[in-house]
Amino acid sequence: MTRVTETLRDLLQTLLRMVPWPTEPGLRVIGNPGRESPVVITCNYDLTVRRLTRALRGIDAWLVVAPSRGINVWCAAAGGLLTTSQVVTALKTCGIEGRVQQRRAIAPQLAATGVVASEVARRCGWKIRFGPVYAEDLPRYLRGSSRKDESMRRVRFGWDERAQMAAAWGFPTSVVLGLAFAIAQPAWAIAIVAQTWAMSLACFFVYDRMGRGRWPLMWAAATACSLGAVAAGDGGGAALATAAGSTTLIMAVLTYDFAGGTPIEGGSHFEARQWHITLDPGRCEGVYSCWEVCPEACFAKHEETRKVEIAHASRCVKCGACVVQCPQDALFFTDQDGRRIEPDVIRRYKLNLLGHRFETGETGDSGETTAN
Amino acid sequence: MSSLVLMRILESAPDRYDAGMRVLSLGAVPRLHEQAARLAVHKAGARVLEIGCGTGAVTRLLLERGANVEALDHSPEMLDRARARLGDHWTGRLLLRESTAAEIDALPAASFDAVVASLSLSEMSASERTYVLAAAVRALAPGGRVVIADELRPRLLWQRTVHVVVRLPLALLTWIVTGTTTHAIADLGGELAAAGLRTVEEHRSALGTLAAVAAERER
Structure with a gap:
């Protein structure tokens, strides 16, 4: 796969991150692994598998892709789609047992809510260690005698992850609203798309840092901005009402499952x-x-x-x-x-x-x- | 039946699973279950291993035909439903166990007269199917059979065309709601042959999308 197609695929899968994107479960070869090379396990979400493969460039390892119905590690493990059963199935059926001597495998730390390490050992004899949260830390982990410092253990939710989640929510929301307005009120379609993206970015960059009363605060700020923009553009009463309505709707969509859209908040219900x-x-x-x-x-x-x-x-x-x-x-x-x-x-x-x-x-x- | 794709919605709530499957398949799935049980149990006391028992619909039919059944499923929730459905009537003849299909390789060799998989083989990846079929063959006693009841790719062009047309909107709907869909097995006959099995009996639905297949070891 060329770098261009790889980048385009990354972009598409980031924009459509809400959608499962399965890749065939089974064994992947990274570099030139031997019988003592590390065995790394992940889910069968295509974006994860490709990112992990890129992160492991230059390392000889076996990559076992477990069936998680095309869902990422964190969501699949919490939702019952990447559990002990899927890991046992992958380890037993992918052919790794004939390729390595040891029976130790590294699973992503965020799989720990679904995969019970002691159960995997009991059911198929493999010893699971939970590696770093992020694929990019895996080479450092492997070179450092499989020890994790706090930076490898903690979810960061840095600006890049925030931007990705903003895109994941902003893109589908803006497509639906943009199309609806393109049919009903074409002149406002572009403004609605821009508003959706702006609010999505604002939401994922600051909402979790706003503390109590964040919903009305954020809603008031967003409404003031959109009404101000409409007023500055000489919009009439109908435009002002539409801006207020769309702001509320977009806020509701973006914050409905904000906790579920981030790895840093507890349940929203x-x-x-x-x-x-x-x-x-x-x-x-x-x-x-x-x-x-x-x-x-x-x-x-x-x-x-x-x-x-x-x-x-x-x-x-x-x-x-x-x-x-x-x-x-x-x-x-x-x-x-x-x-x-x-x-x-x-x-x-x-x-x-x-x-x-x-x-x-x-x-x-x-x-x-x-x-x- | 193309509406099988909607089973994904039902799986998210096992309580609704059976009623939903019956309605969505227009009765085809219960018929498929019956065929699977009939193909698997030839005599009272037959030892049957069921892979992916789900809510226990086929399990009950196997038991009613007099089989001793070991039924496996990887989902604790599905097993809860199966236990509720089957109750205590079958003590001594039924073992319900949480297990993946791949773990049947740990069962004693030649210990079952039939290994049944109803709507579970199509859920597996290709490598898992290969592994499970090989393990199933190992678990079969002499003269035993593997019975597969599942969604298959139709053989004839017109059937495949109708299948795609009917399935597409349903698959899209299911995919939107659940983010996933089912995958019809493209070449079950080939996979059975690769595992050293030959088909001895096959019943296909009118559209050719659902089939109950019995296969025995090549002599």
Whole structure:
């Protein structure tokens, strides 16, 4: 594939990032790997596979692409499409077992909410280590004896990711609104497209930093800007009303699932906000798997007591990766009434977005045990 | 049946799965299930391994025909539905287990009279299908058979044309709602032959898109 087609494909898949883009699961060869070369696992989202392949240029490795229905690692793992089953299936069926001597594989850290490392080991004998969050850090990780510093463990959501997510939301929204206006009111179509992109960029660059009352604040600012632009262009009452209406509509679309569109916020729905990660220190034996997989580095290690502590609870995005990986079941979700969701429920029901965990939590072990 | 693509929507809510599949396929899927069970169970007490049992529709038919069934699915939610459907009536004759299809390679060799996969083979990647079919052959007892009930690519040109025309809007709708679709198996006969199996019985729907196929080891 030439560099031009590769770039065009990157662009298209970034603009249509909401859409699954599957590539054939199976084994890919990076460089000239041998029987001791590292084995890296990822999802079958085409953009991820191509980015990972580029990041690994110059390294000899085996890349196992697991079936995740063309969804990216973070969403697929949280949504039940990249779980222990998919990784076991990929490792067993792609042919890697005949190519390498060792049975160790590196999975992306953000898969930790779906893939239970101990279960993979039990079911197919492969030892999974969770590597860095970002593919670009993988070469450094591989050269550094598979050790992760905090920069490799934390989700950054830097300007480039923000721009990508703004494009992912802005593009489809602007296409739909642009087409609707092109039919109904052609003179305003370009202005609507520009407004959508401007609001999408503004939203993904500042919305999460605005704190309480951010929706009305952002809405007021966007409305003032659009009304000001219409007034400056001598628009009449109908234009002003349309600008106000479109601003509200675009705001609603962009913020409806803002938390889901970013890797830095917890659930945006009421139920999700009620549950918190709780640690039972008595059970903790200092394995530090939670510390290893938390994308927000919420945990602190205490080497002298061999325990962890939830040092930065406010940063928790409630992905559940720590709960899923803890071999002692020392972590679980609780709510303010003391109800708790057991680790096994989190491991079994990944579809937290559909509320399955909460249903199970409420009808299951409600109220018997309080943590802390 | 082209409307099978809509099964993706139903999978997102197992509670609606069976009713939805019945309506969307205009009754074709329940017929397919019946054919699969009939092809798989030749005698009471037959040992049947079911790959991807889903909500247990085929499992129940296999049990009703007198088989002893080990039914697998990788989805805990689907297994919950299967347990609810099958209840405690079949104790001693039914084992429901969370497992991927690939893990059947760990089962004892030559231990089943039939291995059944209903609407699950088409969900797999090509390499997974190859692996699973080989493992299924290994699990078959002498004289046993593999039974596949699934969405296949039609053989005749007119069937393929109608299939594409009917399927396209449904596939588009499903893709918009669920972001995915089903993939008809292009050459099941070839894949079975590569696994050392020969087709001994086949029932296709009128459009040729759904088929129940029984295959046995090449002698």
